[in-house]
Amino acid sequence: MSQLQSLRGMVDLLPEALQRWQAVEAMAREHFQRSGFGEIRTPLLETTDLFGRGIGEGTDVVGKEMYSFQDRGDRSCTLRPEGTASVVRAALQHGLLSQGAQKLWYAGPMFRYERPQAGRQRQFHQIGVEWLGAERARSDVEVIALAWDLLASLGVGGLQLELNSLGTAEDRHDYRNALVAWLEQRSEALDPDSQARLSTNPLRILDSKNKDTQALLEDAPTLADALADASRERFEEVQRGLTTLGIPFRLNPRLVRGLDYYSHTAFEITSDQLGAQATVCGGGRYDGLISQLGGPQTPAIGWALGMERLLLVLEAAAQADPNGPAARLAVIPIPDAYLVNRGERAETVGLSLARSLRQQGLTVELDGSGSAFGKQFKRADRSCARWALVLGDEEVERGEVRLKPLQQQGEEVTVALSGIAAIVETLRTY
RNA sequence: GCGGGCGUCGCCAAGUGGUUAAGGCAGCGGCUUGUGGCGCCGCUAUUCGGGGGUUCGAAUCCCCUCGCUCGCCCCA
Numbered sequence: 001m002s003q004l005q006s007l008r009g010m011v012d013l014l015p016e017a018l019q020r021w022q023a024v025e026a027m028a029r030e031h032f033q034r035s036g037f038g039e040i041r042t043p044l045l046e047t048t049d050l051f052g053r054g055i056g057e058g059t060d061v062v063g064k065e066m067y068s069f070q071d072r073g074d075r076s077c078t079l080r081p082e083g084t085a086s087v088v089r090a091a092l093q094h095g096l097l098s099q100g101a102q103k104l105w106y107a108g109p110m111f112r113y114e115r116p117q118a119g120r121q122r123q124f125h126q127i128g129v130e131w132l133g134a135e136r137a138r139s140d141v142e143v144i145a146l147a148w149d150l151l152a153s154l155g156v157g158g159l160q161l162e163l164n165s166l167g168t169a170e171d172r173h174d175y176r177n178a179l180v181a182w183l184e185q186r187s188e189a190l191d192p193d194s195q196a197r198l199s200t201n202p203l204r205i206l207d208s209k210n211k212d213t214q215a216l217l218e219d220a221p222t223l224a225d226a227l228a229d230a231s232r233e234r235f236e237e238v239q240r241g242l243t244t245l246g247i248p249f250r251l252n253p254r255l256v257r258g259l260d261y262y263s264h265t266a267f268e269i270t271s272d273q274l275g276a277q278a279t280v281c282g283g284g285r286y287d288g289l290i291s292q293l294g295g296p297q298t299p300a301i302g303w304a305l306g307m308e309r310l311l312l313v314l315e316a317a318a319q320a321d322p323n324g325p326a327a328r329l330a331v332i333p334i335p336d337a338y339l340v341n342r343g344e345r346a347e348t349v350g351l352s353l354a355r356s357l358r359q360q361g362l363t364v365e366l367d368g369s370g371s372a373f374g375k376q377f378k379r380a381d382r383s384c385a386r387w388a389l390v391l392g393d394e395e396v397e398r399g400e401v402r403l404k405p406l407q408q409q410g411e412e413v414t415v416a417l418s419g420i421a422a423i424v425e426t427l428r429t430y
Numbered sequence: 431g432c433g434g435g436c437g438u439c440g441c442c443a444a445g446u447g448g449u450u451a452a453g454g455c456a457g458c459g460g461c462u463u464g465u466g467g468c469g470c471c472g473c474u475a476u477u478c479g480g481g482g483g484u485u486c487g488a489a490u491c492c493c494c495u496c497g498c499u500c501g502c503c504c505c506a
Contacts, residue, residue, distance in 0.1 A: 008497075060504050064431080082506085110506075115431075117500060126506055193503070204504090257505090268506095279506060306506030342464075375459090377466035392464060406466070 009114070009122025011308075016332070020311060023329035024154060025107060028127050031150045035142075037103040037129055042086040044109065048076040054085030054293055056260025058201045065112040067122075079111035082259070084286065084302055085293070087130045092295040101133030107307075119277035119309045128283075128304035132290065135299045137234050140265045140285060141241030143301050147269060147281050148247050151305075155325030156313050159280065161247065162268045164255035165235035167227045169263060169288055175226035176202055182220055189216050206254045224253055231264065238265055257282065261289040265301065273316040274309055281305035335365040336387065336427050338380035338406075342373060343393035349417065350391045353401065360424045364389075380406060387427055403427070 006012060013021065032039070048068050055062050067079040080086055083106050096102050107127040114120060131143055144161070151159060166172060180202050187195055191210040198205070206217060227235070242249055249267075257266045266284035274280070283303020290298040317326035337357065341350030347370065354366040365383050367376045373392070380388045390402040396417075403426055404412040415423050 005497080065504080112505080114504070115502095116498090117502095120505075124506065128506090207504095259505095276501060277505070282506060304506060309506060340465075371459095372462085373464040374462060374466075377464095379466085381466040388466075390465070394464080402465090404465075412465085 007122070009116040011121055011123065017311075019332060020314060020330045021307065024307065024310065024314070025127070027154055028105075028107070028150055031146060031153070032105040032129065035103070035146050037105040037131075040087055040090060040104045040106050041108070042080075042083075042090045042106065044080055044111075045077050046080055046086055046089065048078040050085050050089055050293075051078055051081060054088065054261060054289060055082065059259055061112065061259065065114055067111045067113055081112045082110055083108070083126055083128045083304060084130055084259075084261070084289070087302075088132065088290055088293055088295070088300075091132055092290070092293060097132060097290070097296060097298055101131065103129070103131050105129045117277065118275040119306070119312055121308060125307035126304040127307060128302060130300060130302035132300045133298050134301050137237035137265075138241055140238045140301055141245065143283070143303065144242065144265075144267060145245055145247060147283070147303050147305065151269065151281070151310075153325075154310075154314060154329065155317055155321075155327075156271070156280075156310070157317060158272055159313075160270050160272075161242075161249040162252040162255050162270060163239070163242075163249045164252050164266045165224070165227060165231060165238075165264055166256070166262055166266050166284070167223065167231040167264065171227050171231050172203065172223070172263075175221070175223050178221050178226065179203070179205075186216060189213075203256045207256045222253055234264060257284060261286040261292070263287045267303070269305075271309075271313045273313050277309065279306070280309045280313060333363060335383055335385040336362040337389050337403075338365045338367065338383050338385035338387070339389045339391065340367055340373060340376040340380055341391040342370060342376065343396070345396045346391045346393050349396050353389070353391065353417065356420050357424065357427070360420065362424065362427060389423075 029039075048066070051066065052062055057063070061081050066081055069077060071077050087104055087106060091097055091102055091104070105128065107125070109123050109125050111123050113122060116122060129143065129146065131139060134140075134143070148159075148161065167175070180198060183190065183194075183198060183202070183205065187198060189212065190198070190205070191208065191213050194205045194208050194210065194213050203223075205213065206220075206223075208214060208217075224232075239249070239251075252268075255266055255268060257268075262284040264285040264287065267282070268279045269281040270278040271280050272278070281303055282305075283301070285299070285301040287299040290296065290300060314326045314329065317324060318330060321327060339350055339354050341347050350366060354364045357364045365380075365385060367379060369376065369379075373390075377388060384407075386405070386407055388404045388406050390404060390412075395401055399417050400414050401417050401423065402412050402414050403423070413426065415426060
């Protein structure tokens, strides 16, 4: 292909698609505002080191999926693969934590060098929240409810909330040793990927999709059993909180999540509409991350939802229910008026008339073609505008403009060009 | 990084070795030189993702390459 085209996995968003995007973003913004979260925007580019220290050197995201390069000053830079590390870095850099807990949200592109497939791109977009300094179990509940309610208000159905607790670092450390010891006895029965993870990231073996490995794991020691009493009680409190709010969930002991920084509550919201990449929203608690990045020991929780995946689910919902809330997100705004204009003077006056009406808040489509009236009306019709404004040299001569209703029966009316207020009035009465 | 499927006009799509690459939608123009929604007519791919090869002859066969797509891995 000699034609110029975008890089693999990098997708253009065209106006039609953005209609729904913006509706989703607006809804998210509203929910965040109501819950007291403030927006934060951080650079797309960070030092490579931030992600290595934050996400974990042993993870796939850091190990093989980062877009990294040396800049002209020979610094190693990386296009952010996720949002949390950057937000924490920014909070530390600006001393935000010394002002108490921070409730932050962000939206923007993330980059991971992976093979694209359904619901997965190299540049993709996340909307996320980070609550730094959130300690109690009820903050876990509140944050999960925020995600759940946002998705519900968008009209997404058929979602499943999956929940697990990873305990504390000590819990996991003990459990990891027990699990590795148990698995090493049986390592020849493991699939090759899992064998490799025995030394790099043993907990991820739990999440293996290999059937034989899963069968083997039936009898393996479980993380739930390894949790200390305090961790267990905390997890139960989170569950009680969700139940009180009427948010259904399913315990999934295999839900481990790929990034090192998670602790205690881990959750995912999945959809059956997405094929292999079913997770729409994922998150959890990361009590160790902030101190790991050089800040004060600060508990925190957050989540991120994948815009592209959410949009896929919304499209499916809109298909299933053309009158439902998901379908209404994609409504294309129709112009109040389509200005048919032809002739040298008419086109000059037309431009300024369109401008005046727009200044009054009306949506006006100005035909710029100069083609025959019939053609312009044809386009006016296609635009679905409620009114056609007709302006030819004859009208200009008389200082008038004609208003013709397009969607209903009705007489064409003639109004003085000087009477913008009267024109606006008429266009709005329809 | 590894597998499977696919690649004909902006979109959908017929064509699977023989002189002109269907059709539909959209676009543009005309019937209608100032009034839409219907209809009719015309125009819009020297070319079949790109390169090489086989052949008298290829969109149709072979090789390479690029891209898309689904899955694995992993994750949003």
